[in-house]
Amino acid sequence: MRLKNSSWQWGIGLVAMFLSCLLVFQLKTEHKVRAKLPTRQINELAKTLQNYEIRIAKYENEIATLRSQMKDYDRDREIVRLKMAAGLAPLRGKGVRITLNDSEKKLKEYEDPVFYIVHYDQLELLVNELRAAGAEAIAVNGHRLAATSGFSCAGTTILIDTKRLAPPYIIDAIGDSNNLKNALMMKGGFVQEQLLSFSLQFNIELVDDIYIPPYKGSIAFEYAKPTELIEGEGN
């Protein structure tokens, strides 16, 4: 009976061999392919993956382009340069220190005292003279003049931006001190004609090392927006 019927053992043994072989195979593969991957969503996931891969390739292209553009761009240096230009960086260098004060002259009856005090436009024009002579950074009474700074008259005092100044006005300017002084003291120049002629107290001294503080006011752009450069429009 047993001998005669051993054929079932062979058959089942064969199939069992097949089964266990497949099982080991599958186990090994499944182990590699993360057993948690849901089979149902595999197509969707594959599609998503493909989309992402396309996007990644695109972004990588972009990164490569930008990187090649950035290769010789030094961000920190650029920031420092822009801050210097905008007046946001404290600066130090040789330059001139100008002291400007109201006239001490005893006025006669018929002389109007209005002419013998420093006006905001005189201060502004003096700053303009300095700029024209190549001053790189200017501060008035410790208030740095930024790119947006403006002068205005407020009663007996002068306003720069929102800061109220009172005489004496001390104007620090960094630049080639000799050049600055020569430009200011030029015969028939602004200083001689508009300041000294009203006998305002004017003093200019060359300083080897002058400190200019950064601009401390607010910088708000409410209306202006950065835009693309338009060729031929004023440049």
Next chain:
Amino acid sequence: MLIPVLGVIFGVLIGYLFGFVFDYDIPYPYIKYTAIGILAALDAIMGGIRAQLSQKFVFSKFISSFFTNVALAALLAYIGDLVGVDIHMGAVVAFSIRLFQNLSLIREELFDRFWWWHIGGKEKEM
């Protein structure tokens, strides 16, 4: 009972050899074929045991039925792949149903044979 156990051991060895020593992976799209193969083999084993228990086992029938089952299931899976519908689920369900059917038949047969396990005597149990 020795030969099936040997078969299992041999199968594990072959699978280990192919899978780990040669480091061959089943490509992901073909995993469903393996699953069907596993189910078909389980079904064939159950069917074979049941046939043996009821003294009806014929080797050639057993082997041919196993291979035709596998072939049909694989064909279904292939068509499913072509059409994009999981038709092979049909084969999976059919195999599973047969599996449980065979299991219950085997259980009944065993209860009949070894009746002394059976407290109530020889009555049939569903």
